[in-house]
Amino acid sequence: MNIDKQPTTSYRWETFSHMADIGIRGFGNSPEEALIAVSLALISVITDPQKVSPTSSVSITCQDDSYDLLLYDWLNCLIFKIATENMLFSAFEVELRLPFLRGTAWGEIIDREKHTPAVEVKGATFTELFFGQNDNQWIAQCVVDV
Amino acid sequence: MEMSLLEKISESCWQIPAHGTMRVPVIIYGSEKIIQQMDQKVAEQASNVASLPGIVKASFVMPDAHWGYGFPIGGVAAFDPDQDGVISAGGVGFDISCGVRTLLTGLQEKDIEPIKNKLADLLFKEIPAGVGSHGKIHLDKNEMDKMLVGGAKWAIEQGYGEEEDLQRIEEGGCMPGADPQAVSNLAKERQAKEMGTLGSGNHYAEVQVVGKIFDEAIAKLLSIHEGDIVVSIHCGSRGLGHQIGTDYLKEMVVCAQKLKIELPERELACAPIQSDLGKRYLGAMRAGINCALANRQILTHLIRKVFSNFFPNISMPLLYDVSHNTCKVEEHSINGGSKKLFVHRKGATRAFGPGHREIPEDLKEAGQPVLIGGSMGTHSYILVGTTQSERLAFSSAVHGAGRAMSRSKALKEWKGKEIIKSLEAKGILIRAVSERGVAEEAPLAYKDVSDVVEAAHKAELAKLIARLDPLICIKG
Numbered sequence: 233m234n235i236d237k238q239p240t241t242s243y244r245w246e247t248f249s250h251m252a253d254i255g256i257r258g259f260g261n262s263p264e265e266a267l268i269a270v271s272l273a274l275i276s277v278i279t280d281p282q283k284v285s286p287t288s289s290v291s292i293t294c295q296d297d298s299y300d301l302l303l304y305d306w307l308n309c310l311i312f313k314i315a316t317e318n319m320l321f322s323a324f325e326v327e328l329r330l331p332f333l334r335g336t337a338w339g340e341i342i343d344r345e346k347h348t349p350a351v352e353v354k355g356a357t358f359t360e361l362f363f364g365q366n367d368n369q370w371i372a373q374c375v376v377d378v
Numbered sequence: 379m380e381m382s383l384l385e386k387i388s389e390s391c392w393q394i395p396a397h398g399t400m401r402v403p404v405i406i407y408g409s410e411k412i413i414q415q416m417d418q419k420v421a422e423q424a425s426n427v428a429s430l431p432g433i434v435k436a437s438f439v440m441p442d443a444h445w446g447y448g449f450p451i452g453g454v455a456a457f458d459p460d461q462d463g464v465i466s467a468g469g470v471g472f473d474i475s476c477g478v479r480t481l482l483t484g485l486q487e488k489d490i491e492p493i494k495n496k497l498a499d500l501l502f503k504e505i506p507a508g509v510g511s512h513g514k515i516h517l518d519k520n521e522m523d524k525m526l527v528g529g530a531k532w533a534i535e536q537g538y539g540e541e542e543d544l545q546r547i548e549e550g551g552c553m554p555g556a557d558p559q560a561v562s563n564l565a566k567e568r569q570a571k572e573m574g575t576l577g578s579g580n581h582y583a584e585v586q587v588v589g590k591i592f593d594e595a596i597a598k599l600l601s602i603h604e605g606d607i608v609v610s611i612h613c614g615s616r617g618l619g620h621q622i623g624t625d626y627l628k629e630m631v632v633c634a635q636k637l638k639i640e641l642p643e644r645e646l647a648c649a650p651i652q653s654d655l656g657k658r659y660l661g662a663m664r665a666g667i668n669c670a671l672a673n674r675q676i677l678t679h680l681i682r683k684v685f686s687n688f689f690p691n692i693s694m695p696l697l698y699d700v701s702h703n704t705c706k707v708e709e710h711s712i713n714g715g716s717k718k719l720f721v722h723r724k725g726a727t728r729a730f731g732p733g734h735r736e737i738p739e740d741l742k743e744a745g746q747p748v749l750i751g752g753s754m755g756t757h758s759y760i761l762v763g764t765t766q767s768e769r770l771a772f773s774s775a776v777h778g779a780g781r782a783m784s785r786s787k788a789l790k791e792w793k794g795k796e797i798i799k800s801l802e803a804k805g806i807l808i809r810a811v812s813e814r815g816v817a818e819e820a821p822l823a824y825k826d827v828s829d830v831v832e833a834a835h836k837a838e839l840a841k842l843i844a845r846l847d848p849l850i851c852i853k854g
Binding site: 242247248249251253254269278290301304305308311312314318336343344347349350351354355356358359361378 | 568
């Protein structure tokens with residue numbers, strides 16, 4: 233199932249198979265770390281996050297009553313920023329205190345030569361949507377429609 | 379799919395009888411081989427759909443079905459507004475009104491052979507495709523709202539096409555009942571620079587040759603002959619449709635939670651057709667349909683311009699334009715009477731039979747053209763609706779091949795560069811933004827579209843008319 237792991241110090245991400253689309257998953261020691269990790273997994277669907285220089289930033293604010301809806305909103309806000317700012321991201325900072333999520337995503341304008349973007353992400357979905365603790369670690373995941 | 383769950387009705391039709399919370403049975407069309415290859419999730423999701431309020435007759439599954447979001451992709455379900463029927467954002471999908479349109483060219487393969495590479499290059503240059511591409515048309519808020527109401531008709535008023543095109547588009551190119559006020563500012567902002575863009579994934583613009591005719595008489599009515607060059611476009615409502623799907627899916631999920639409605643899958647969330655949320659979604663979704671129709675119309679204009687560069691006097695009339703992610707109000711025969719139903723087609727094409735009033739006069743005898751896009755490098759097909767299709771599945775048929783392999787697995791199996799090279803050796807030119815994207819869209823990552831089309835033909839959902847073979851494929 234897990235096909236694309238990236239080892240990091242305190243968080244890691246992976247993608248997982250879904251027949252038509254693709255699943256993204258982030259692990260961390262805190263909800264914030266899991267969010268950062270799943271955000272990198274989202275970018276990996278489009279391009280290798282290591283190809284993206286974190287030179288400029290966008291701010292994102294979400295508000296919701298539950299962790300999983302915040303995850304849905306956060307990912308869809310990132311997808312919106314990718315589309316409207318024409319940017320890809322590789323570094324994130326988030327502050328989560330239910331019901332608020334405030335974050336900053338750093339990245340750069342899409343360069344088709346440099347990033348060779350594989351596919352456009354249409355939206356984060358409720359399929360396999362989970363944001364919570366499992367075995368003492370935080371997991372944030374869902375399937376994204378491409 | 380586990381066949382022991384199914385009751386065989388005929389060689390091409392199988393049933394899961396209503397049980398538990400199901401209000402109607404699930405009817406699955408396809409050969410035993412095709413159904414065996416379907417995900418088990420399809421049976422589960424179609425059964426969940428069968429349990430929704432107001433569903434009429436059955437939850438139908440087309441031969442190309444696969445695991446979707448709430449509804450299976452390749453699912454058809456009709457709801458009666460007078461029986462507490464519902465409308466579902468998941469039952470339409472994120473890419474509202476994604477569809478296929480085909481243009482005639484009057485050219486033969488020998489005409490394009492000498493300029494094939496140049497034609498491929500210019501199409502790739504002129505058609506904005508893939509992540510990071512933007513169209514040349516930027517709409518302000520006022521013009522955006524006009525586009526959302528006017529669809530392809532709006533596009534033609536702006537100079538992107540001919541008045542005659544409208545006759546060959548479902549709903550005459552303009553979906554009535556669209557409500558731009560029900561579309562969020564986020565959705566409009568997302569679409570502002572995306573008019574006339576192709577997108578990515580399985581979307582494409584393709585130059586094709588008519589490789590085989592299966593029914594000469596109907597092919598003649600459609601003005602297609604063996605050896606003709608046609609151009610097909612597969613794409614949808616771009617960022618606007620995606621954002622409408624995102625916005626309303628959440629609103630429907632949250633609404634279900636508040637009302638403590640137990641859903642087997644959250645993406646099955648829906649709203650009563652008569653409710654405020656149901657009406658708003660319907661208005662927004664119809665605006666999404668118009669956006670898709672306008673988008674395909676602008677792409678048509680770009681393609682015509684490219685062709686006229688090589689063939690100055692060329693005429694490229696529209697053969698037809700179909701949408702395969704929609705919910706439409708249609709009149710259907712139920713229990714000997716006629717009833718207005720809200721028909722969700724999620725990855726399914728409308729296929730009205732001969733004589734239907736929605737079909738243009740000059741095609742009435744043939745039946746509604748059903749345009750089936752293949753995957754990159756494979757055949758596409760033209761079918762027409764049958765008289766039987768109304769009785770079988772509310773006049774619906776397949777929409778495409780459907781994936782057989784996940785993107786991750788495809789990426790491990792193939793390299794984009796090798797695929798491009800091997801297709802070029804077969805005379806098929808690929809122009810794509812990303813080699814990784816090409817690998818993910820490898821021909822063998824999809825089911826065999828020929829099997830799917832044959833199953834639809836045998837089930838009499840639609841009648842097979844012509845096979846189209848790819849010559850140039852532009853991918854995002």
